[in-house]
Structure formats: C-alpha cells, structure tokens
Amino acid sequence: MTFTVAIIGRPNVGKSTLFNRLVGKRLALVDDTPGVTRDRRDAMASLGEFKFRIIDTAGLEEGKDDSLSARMRHQTEMAIEEADFSLFIIDARAGVTPLDKHFADILRRGKKPTVLVCNKAEGRAGDAGRYEAYTLGLGDPIPFSAEHGEGLADLSDAFDEALRELGMDPLAKPQEEVTIKSIIIKGEVSEEDALLSEEDDGLPMQMAIVGRPNVGKSTLINKLLGEERMLTGPEAGLTRDSIGVNYTYEGRELRIFDTAGLRRKSRVQQKLEKLSVADTIRALNFAEVVVLLIDATQPFEKQDLSIASLIVQEGRALVIGLNKYDLLENRQEVMKDIAHKLEHSLPQIKGIPIVPISALTGRGIEKLMPQIFSTYKLWNRRISTAKLNKWLAQTMAYHPAPSVKGRRTKMRYITQVKTRPPSFAIFTNRPSDVADSYVRYLLNEIRWDFDMPGIPIRIMLRKGDNPYKKD
Numbered sequence: 421m422t423f424t425v426a427i428i429g430r431p432n433v434g435k436s437t438l439f440n441r442l443v444g445k446r447l448a449l450v451d452d453t454p455g456v457t458r459d460r461r462d463a464m465a466s467l468g469e470f471k472f473r474i475i476d477t478a479g480l481e482e483g484k485d486d487s488l489s490a491r492m493r494h495q496t497e498m499a500i501e502e503a504d505f506s507l508f509i510i511d512a513r514a515g516v517t518p519l520d521k522h523f524a525d526i527l528r529r530g531k532k533p534t535v536l537v538c539n540k541a542e543g544r545a546g547d548a549g550r551y552e553a554y555t556l557g558l559g560d561p562i563p564f565s566a567e568h569g570e571g572l573a574d575l576s577d578a579f580d581e582a583l584r585e586l587g588m589d590p591l592a593k594p595q596e597e598v599t600i601k602s603i604i605i606k607g608e609v610s611e612e613d614a615l616l617s618e619e620d621d622g623l624p625m626q627m628a629i630v631g632r633p634n635v636g637k638s639t640l641i642n643k644l645l646g647e648e649r650m651l652t653g654p655e656a657g658l659t660r661d662s663i664g665v666n667y668t669y670e671g672r673e674l675r676i677f678d679t680a681g682l683r684r685k686s687r688v689q690q691k692l693e694k695l696s697v698a699d700t701i702r703a704l705n706f707a708e709v710v711v712l713l714i715d716a717t718q719p720f721e722k723q724d725l726s727i728a729s730l731i732v733q734e735g736r737a738l739v740i741g742l743n744k745y746d747l748l749e750n751r752q753e754v755m756k757d758i759a760h761k762l763e764h765s766l767p768q769i770k771g772i773p774i775v776p777i778s779a780l781t782g783r784g785i786e787k788l789m790p791q792i793f794s795t796y797k798l799w800n801r802r803i804s805t806a807k808l809n810k811w812l813a814q815t816m817a818y819h820p821a822p823s824v825k826g827r828r829t830k831m832r833y834i835t836q837v838k839t840r841p842p843s844f845a846i847f848t849n850r851p852s853d854v855a856d857s858y859v860r861y862l863l864n865e866i867r868w869d870f871d872m873p874g875i876p877i878r879i880m881l882r883k884g885d886n887p888y889k890k891d
C-alpha cells in the first residue's frame with residue numbers, strides 16, 4: 421500500500437529543500453517541461469522503508485499580489501485533501517509566525533494527521549522555536565534540518581505513527597501481481613479515490629480557458645461575461661477575484677478560471693512560448709473542464725498538441741474551441757485538418773469535441789457552452805456494474821484477450837471505481853499477461869460503447885475474480 425504526503429508551510433521555511441531530499445535524484449523526472457515551475461509538484465519519494473507520493477506546495481508564494489493568501493489557502497486545502505497526512509514545516513529559527521498559525525488552523529480543520537517539522541534546527545539554533553511550536557496544538561514538533569539531513573529517523577517514526585492513526589499498514593507488501601495499466605493518466609486509481617469521488621460535489625463546474633497567446637482567451641471570457649451583464653444588469657452575481665469569476669450561463673452555475681489572471685507579472689516578460697504551457701498547468705490545478713482555444717487562422721502546432729495532451733493526461737475533460745472562425749475562407753478544410761491531426765497525435769483519446777467559434781462576434785458560443793456542459797456530464801458519468809459486466813462478456817466473446825504462452829487470460833469482472841474521469845477496475849486471472857495494446861483496445865471500446873467521446877478514461881487491472889461475490 422502506498423500513501424500520499426503533502427508538504428505544507430509558508431514561504432522560505434525549507435519545503436523545497438525537504439522535497440528534494442525525500443525525492444532525491446528522481447526529481448529530474450518530475451517535471452519534463454523545461455522552464456516551468458509547477459504550483460504543485462508531486463513525485464515518488466522515500467524515507468527509510470517508506471515509499472510514498474509527495475506533494476510540494478512550494479512556489480505558490482511567487483505571486484506577490486493581494487490574493488496570495490487566498491491562493492495559498494486554496495492550494496493548501498487541495499493538497500491536504502489529496503494527501504493521507506501532511507508535513508507541516510516551520511522555520512525553527514524564525515519561531516512561530518502569524519502565517520504559521522494560519523496554516524495550522526487550516527490543518528487542524530482538515531482533520532487528518534499532521535507531522536509538525538521544525539526545520540533549520542541544526543546545531544540547536546532552533547531550540548526556542550521548537551518549544552514555541554507546541555503552541556500550534558499539532559503535537560510534538562520534530563527538530564529537523566532539511567539541508568543537513570538531520571532528524572530523518574524521527575521523521576520516519578512520525579510517519580509510522582501517522583499511518584497507524586490512519587489504520588494503514590504502509591509496509592504491507594504490494595501484491596505483485598496487481599498491474600496498473602494507466603494508459604491515459606499518470607498515477608493510479610486507488611480504492612480511496614473511489615470513496616472520495618462523488619458524482620456531484622454541489623459546487624459550480626470549474627472551467628478554464630487555455631491556449632497559446634493571442635488565440636482569443638480574454639476575448640472569449642469578456643464575451644461570455646459581457647453577455648451575462650447585458651442579460652442581467654451590471655451588478656448581477658459576478659464575483660471576481662484574481663483567479664476566477666463565478667458566472668451563470670442559462671441558469672447553470674460555473675466558475676471560470678482566467679489564466680491571464682493567474683499569470684505573474686514577471687512571467688509575462690518571459691518567452692511567450694513557455695507561458696501558455698505554464699498557464700495551462702496552473703489552470704489544471706483548478707479546472708474540471710478545460711477549453712483549449714486554437715487559432716483557426718494559424719497552423720495547428722506542436723504546442724497546441726502538447727497542451728491538449730497535458731490536459732488529457734491530467735484527466736480533465738477537454739473541449740476544443742476553434743476560434744477566429746470568422747476570418748476563415750476554407751472552413752471545411754481547416755476543420756478536417758485539425759480533426760485529423762488530433763486523432764493521429766492523440767490516438768489514445770478519440771472524439772475530442774471541436775467547436776468552431778468566433779469569440780469576437782460571439783458566434784458559436786451557443787454551441788460551445790452546451791458542449792462544455794455535456795462533456796462535463798460525461799466526465800462525471802457513472803455506469804452500473806450490471807451494464808459493465810454485460811458489456812465485458814460481449815467484448816470478451818467478440819475479441820478475447822490474446823493467450824500468452826498458451827495460457828488463456830480471462831477477464832471476469834468489471835466495475836467503475838471512480839468518476840471525474842471515469843475509471844474502471846477489471847479483474848483478471850493474469851494482469852501481467854495483458855498487453856498495453858489490449859488495454860487500449862478496451863479503453864476505446866468502453867468509450868465507444870458507452871458513448872463518451874473525447875473523455876479520458878482509466879482502466880486498472882486487478883488480479884482475481886469478482887471481489888464482492890460471496891462464495
């Protein structure tokens with residue numbers, strides 16, 4: 421069993437240093453997009469015998485605007501929610517600051533175990549800060565030095581305790597025969613995910629509009645909001661902060677993230693090319709549905725593709741808006757060309773919806789918005805186990821998994837373990853015999869047979885029969 425840890429703390433306490441220490445050399449693999457710092461990094465890490473996933477929230481502090489605390493809060497809450505427990509870092513030399521207290525409040529509210537780390541404590545310099553740390557009400561602080569690697573044994577003990585509190589046995593041997601084939605998405609689908617995810621969280625749909633510079637993102641957002649103002653008067657329920665706007669489209673609530681608003685001033689000076697990828701990564705932290713705008717008058721570029729594949733990889737619902745359609749003469753041709761390139765370059769996900777629009781005139785928005793809502797709905801889709809198993813039986817009859825060395829691979833049971841995106845577990849006698857190409861085949865079949873074009877889907881293979889059947 422593996423677990424997830426979030427590193428939480430105000431700027432400069434040593435979060436990145438600790439992250440690097442726990443992740444070690446593998447860090448180089450974490451982010452393969454050069455020049456891009458993610459708001460949140462995650463990676464596999466180890467400490468003693470523990471192997472776990474770690475989420476670093478460093479980098480949030482880079483934006484120096486009013487919304488800093490709001491943003492940090494949001495990110496922190498998300499990281500806490502995603503993790504099994506948190507490592508809360510304070511600077512033992514600086515003592516407990518008001519911002520530390522603020523984080524401690526958030527952590528206490530999260531109701532999960534917190535390991536309190538007093539960093540920069542080498543050479544007893546942090547003794548005073550360490551005693552002060554008791555006032556945070558988060559248990560015994562661990563004196564630590566991320567830079568010098570001191571305190572690792574205590575940290576490991578604290579991990580052990582946190583895991584016990586959670587009732588987890590982290591050192592239980594992973595079942596070797598369980599292979600996770602996660603073709604589309606990095607990472608695994610765990611049972612916990614399944615329990616966490618619910619169809620409708622009751623919150624407005626979160627949408628981001630991304631794309632290369634000058635593709636028309638701001639124009640589209642303004643058009644959407646402008647129309648809303650005209651319909652309902654200037655003081656209509658628009659609340660805007662630097663990250664997003666709450667908005668109602670034909671009675672449906674959504675929250676639009678404005679990637680331009682997420683952009684830091686200093687970044688704007690940087691090479692524009694890098695910008696849109698960085699913006700997309702930021703937006704993905706917030707968005708459930710992503711609208712990728714493509715400029716119909718420009719050739720469809722590698723960068724558009726890498727943004728699209730990033731969105732899909734992260735499991736977000738994707739709709740493509742082909743913008744500036746008003747400027748085109750050869751409309752059919754351009755549409756066909758882009759659809760063709762998409763199918764070829766992202767073969768793992770067929771049928772991504774493409775909607776031609778003009779953000780400038782507003783034409784096509786009446787098609788774009790319903791498409792967004794229907795894609796969102798599919799992304800939230802839950803399919804009954806009965807239907808899935810009927811489907812599996814038919815699919816196996818029609819195109820059984822190839823035998824390996826004369827042994828038959830049987831797929832006996834399928835169930836949906838998660839939505840957002842739809843994720844399925846298939847139980848088979850020999851997970852390790854199943855070729856990736858066959859899993860890809862199943863993915864495409866599910867997508868096709870259950871009518872979910874363009875939706876990222878995950879499949880994982882488990883060893884065994886129907887786990888729920890009572891003998």
Ligand code: GDP
Pocket residue numbers: 429430431432433434435436437438478479539540541542564565566567568
């Ligand atoms: P972050 O902003 O929380 O990610 O903090 P960083 O990891 O970037 O560290 C901030 C500064 O504290 C850097 O200059 C580090 O070298 C320094 N630092 C980190 N850990 C230690 C430590 O254990 N002892 C001392 N003395 N400095 C540290």
Ligand code: GDP
Pocket residue numbers: 631632633634635636637638639640680743744745746747777778779780781
């Ligand atoms: P952003 O960088 O993606 O936010 O792009 P902007 O919204 O600033 O748009 C860049 C330029 O493209 C502006 O001059 C817009 O007026 C223009 N533009 C945006 N959408 C359209 C469109 O649908 N048709 C036309 N003809 N021009 C557009």
